[in-house]
Amino acid sequence: xxxxxxxxxxxxxxxxxxxxxxxxxxxxxxxxxxxxxxxxxxxxxxxxxxxxxxxxxxxxxxxxxxxxxxxxxxxxxxxxxxxxxxxxxxxxxxxxxxxxxxxxxxxxxxxxxxxxxxxxxxxxxxxxxxxxxxxxxxxxxxxxxxxxxxxxxxxxxxxxxxxxxxxxxxxxxxxxxxxxx
Amino acid sequence: xxxxxxxxxxxxxxxxxxxxxxxxxxxxxxxxxxxxxxxxxxxxxxxxxxxxxxxxxxxxxxxxxxxxxxxxxxxxxxxxxxxxxxxxxxxxxxxxxxxxxxxxxxxxxxxxxxxxxxxxxxxxxxxxxxxxxxxxxxxxxxxxxxxxxxxxxxxxxxxxxxxxxxxxxxxxxxxxxxxxxxxxxxxxxxxxxxxxxxxxxxxxxxxxxxxxxxxxxxxxxxxxxxxxxxxxxxxxxxxxxxxxxxxxxxxxxxxxxxxxxxxxxxxxxxxxxxxxxxxxxxxxxxxxxxxxxxxxxxxxxxxxxxxxxxxxxxxxxxxxxxxxxxxxxxxxxxxxxxxxxxxxxxxxxxxxxxxxxxxxxxxxxxxxxxxxxxxxxxxxxxxxxxxxxxxxxxxxxxxxxxxxxxxxxxxxxxxxxxxxxxxxxxxxxxxxxxxxxxxxxxxxxxxxxxxxxxxxxxxxxxxxxxxxxxxxxxxxxxxxxxxxxxxxxxxxxxxxxxxxxxxxxxxxxxxxxxxxxxxxxxxxxxxxxxxxxxxxxxxxxxxxxxxxxxxxxxxxxx
Ligand code: SF4
Ligand code: SF4
Numbered sequence: 001x002x003x004x005x006x007x008x009x010x011x012x013x014x015x016x017x018x019x020x021x022x023x024x025x026x027x028x029x030x031x032x033x034x035x036x037x038x039x040x041x042x043x044x045x046x047x048x049x050x051x052x053x054x055x056x057x058x059x060x061x062x063x064x065x066x067x068x069x070x071x072x073x074x075x076x077x078x079x080x081x082x083x084x085x086x087x088x089x090x091x092x093x094x095x096x097x098x099x100x101x102x103x104x105x106x107x108x109x110x111x112x113x114x115x116x117x118x119x120x121x122x123x124x125x126x127x128x129x130x131x132x133x134x135x136x137x138x139x140x141x142x143x144x145x146x147x148x149x150x151x152x153x154x155x156x157x158x159x160x161x162x163x164x165x166x167x168x169x170x171x172x173x174x175x176x177x178x179x180x181x
Numbered sequence: 182x183x184x185x186x187x188x189x190x191x192x193x194x195x196x197x198x199x200x201x202x203x204x205x206x207x208x209x210x211x212x213x214x215x216x217x218x219x220x221x222x223x224x225x226x227x228x229x230x231x232x233x234x235x236x237x238x239x240x241x242x243x244x245x246x247x248x249x250x251x252x253x254x255x256x257x258x259x260x261x262x263x264x265x266x267x268x269x270x271x272x273x274x275x276x277x278x279x280x281x282x283x284x285x286x287x288x289x290x291x292x293x294x295x296x297x298x299x300x301x302x303x304x305x306x307x308x309x310x311x312x313x314x315x316x317x318x319x320x321x322x323x324x325x326x327x328x329x330x331x332x333x334x335x336x337x338x339x340x341x342x343x344x345x346x347x348x349x350x351x352x353x354x355x356x357x358x359x360x361x362x363x364x365x366x367x368x369x370x371x372x373x374x375x376x377x378x379x380x381x382x383x384x385x386x387x388x389x390x391x392x393x394x395x396x397x398x399x400x401x402x403x404x405x406x407x408x409x410x411x412x413x414x415x416x417x418x419x420x421x422x423x424x425x426x427x428x429x430x431x432x433x434x435x436x437x438x439x440x441x442x443x444x445x446x447x448x449x450x451x452x453x454x455x456x457x458x459x460x461x462x463x464x465x466x467x468x469x470x471x472x473x474x475x476x477x478x479x480x481x482x483x484x485x486x487x488x489x490x491x492x493x494x495x496x497x498x499x500x501x502x503x504x505x506x507x508x509x510x511x512x513x514x515x516x517x518x519x520x521x522x523x524x525x526x527x528x529x530x531x532x533x534x535x536x537x538x539x540x541x542x543x544x545x546x547x548x549x550x551x552x553x554x555x556x557x558x559x560x561x562x563x564x565x566x567x568x569x570x571x572x573x574x575x576x577x578x579x580x581x582x583x584x585x586x587x588x589x590x591x592x593x594x595x596x597x598x599x600x601x602x603x604x605x606x607x608x609x610x611x612x613x614x615x616x617x618x619x620x621x622x623x624x625x626x627x628x629x630x631x632x633x634x635x636x637x638x639x640x641x642x643x644x645x646x647x648x649x650x651x652x653x654x655x656x657x658x659x660x661x662x663x664x665x666x667x668x669x670x671x672x673x674x675x676x677x678x679x680x681x682x683x684x685x686x687x688x689x690x691x692x693x694x695x696x697x698x699x700x701x702x703x704x705x706x707x708x709x710x711x712x713x714x715x716x717x718x719x720x721x722x723x724x725x726x727x728x729x730x731x732x733x734x735x736x737x738x739x
Pocket of ligand 1: 038059080
């Protein structure tokens with residue numbers, strides 16, 4: 001019994017032979033519909049902030065510099081490639097690219113930043129809200145957003161109007177590290 | 182005991198202290214009881230044959246001035262669950278402990294001592310379970326006033342007090358980092374010569390605070406993606422369990438086709454998880470041939486899930502209301518092809534493994550627990566089925582499309598690691614059978630995703646259980662007013678199985694430690710999901726903490 005199972009094991013090992021791929025010299029093509037790193041098309045994006053609101057990792061940030069310019073900032077270091085941003089984008093401005101070889105020593109290699117010119121029409125920030133049918137996908141923030149691009153954190157606060165003190169507060173924002181000292 | 186006779190016995194026993202109501206479905210019984218009778222009622226449910234699942238504590242002071250506490254029991258033979266609920270006033274959150282009689286409740290109680298500041302009178306081991314040893318007293322992170330990203334100052338001179346070692350034993354520390362543990366956890370093993378005489382466990386070192394995060398930061402539809410990342414293996418399991426609990430709480434009915442696709446994903450996940458475990462088990466007993474071969478067989482399944490979901494892991498597929506991607510006719514053929522190949526290969530593996538005497542010697546009689554004790558500790562999944570406990574959520578409390586599918590639940594009576602190994606191997610074939618049936622029976626049309634038309638009502642309760650490869654995963658959800666759960670409790674199978682490990686280790690050889698711990702397929706990441714910060718405090722260190730931090734911070738600066 002011992003010997004037969006050993007013989008079986010030898011066959012088990014010999015039959016398939018070598019299966020290891022010669023990576024990275026040759027890489028396997030990714031299949032259709034692969035969820036790699038998201039990529040933004042700035043010509044399509046209307047800056048509605050839907051992706052930023054619904055990114056589970058909170059890794060898409062928005063900052064309104066003035067009523068006409070909104071910065072959309074994607075920090076790939078925290079992205080988990082779920083594809084939620086691409087799902088909720090009403091303009092199909094985000095595609096999940098086949099890019100997966102993303103290891104890097106410099107996180108700027110995997111960030112993307114869009115400077116969006118927002119038309120002064122009042123659709124800004126609201127067109128997304130109107131189009132969404134799913135009740136639990138509603139936009140939970142309206143108005144101006146001042147996420148901290150420095151600390152790369154979403155600031156859960158917005159105003160209907162531009163408020164310089166909130167901007168100041170945001171720029172000085174640090175993640176809470178210690179209480180008491 | 183059937184539901185009606187259970188209700189009758191309890192009514193007789195507790196009279197007006199007890200209110201009986203129907204839960205979200207007829208399979209959910211809800212009992213509201215006075216705090217003074219809480220313990221007695223829990224013991225009665227256990228005596229009536231209820232399997233203790235987990236407890237859920239919640240901070241409801243802002244809306245009703247009280248803390249809530251729920252004990253969940255499953256009646257597997259009769260296919261229903263019981264939620265035994267009580268509440269305590271905000272000033273005195275005290276309950277009577279049920280852990281002396283129901284050992285599986287021990288961790289739940291310790292968890293809420295840490296996280297919500299409850300007191301459980303009579304708990305046999307009221308030590309810290311989850312919070313770091315230097316966490317300041319009086320801060321209970323799951324209370325609503327505590328911010329999710331609070332990091333209190335650390336202290337240098339505190340350490341976990343290990344249990345008293347039994348007379349005449351030596352303590353062998355295993356972990357927090359150890360080659361036989363793939364994630365951080367600390368076991369203090371008390372040995373007499375080579376024989377293990379006891380063990381104390383200190384884990385929860387990598388808390389990610391997922392429950393708190395999802396209760397305060399993200400909204401309903403983002404939680405599935407966070408839930409998936411509770412575990413590196415059971416992605417679909419946690420996403421499905423969470424989605425089902427929301428659907429139950431809010432009364433959302435999803436399309437049948439979506440339920441079938443969920444079932445297929447869950448079984449594909451089981452296939453890859455069992456093959457992964459088989460490899461790791463081989464590796465732990467020093468038998469790397471098995472490791473290499475079963476992982477080779479597993480690889481086509483990973484590539485298959487890449488084609489199904491968009492990435493190697495079974496993530497990103499299941500959301501509230503259904504699934505995100507379809508199984509097209511081409512993918513269907515693809516799945517069948519892969520299954521055929523895997524079935525033959527696993528057949529070869531099984532022949533080679535099951536008759537190998539060296540494997541017999543390393544697993545038979547190792548980690549033995551008799552069936553009664555396995556039941557008392559509420560062991561789950563293959564760990565329980567290898568010890569003669571015939572439970573399987575898929576059959577006992579069907580969810581998704583399992584009610585339409587027929588499959589066997591392998592059970593072994595040997596009560597040891599060998600039993601769990603055989604159970605897992607046989608389950609691979611059952612999973613293949615289930616996927617094939619599901620592909621056949623799946624309705625050919627129907628929406629993949631049912632849109633949620635209304636805002637979800639607040640303060641509804643939902644419970645869902647999913648049979649993960651390692652055993653039952655329980656998600657309990659209380660909906661909240663802010664488009665996110667007010668309370669979301671996750672109990673992964675390892676949380677329960679790990680509590681039984683000290684019992685499994687008893688009187689075994691120290692050399693068998695890796696395979697015994699490995700036999701439950703421990704997933705410390707699933708277990709360590711509750712808290713807000715990681716327990717970084719160690720009493721002894723080579724570097725000063727400030728030096729390490731300075732190094733770490735320097736790297737982090739953009
Ligand atoms: S893929 Fe997911 S995690 Fe990454 S940016 Fe999009 S929504 Fe966020
Ligand atoms: S959801 Fe689409 S349109 Fe809206 S901000 Fe994001 S990328 Fe732009």
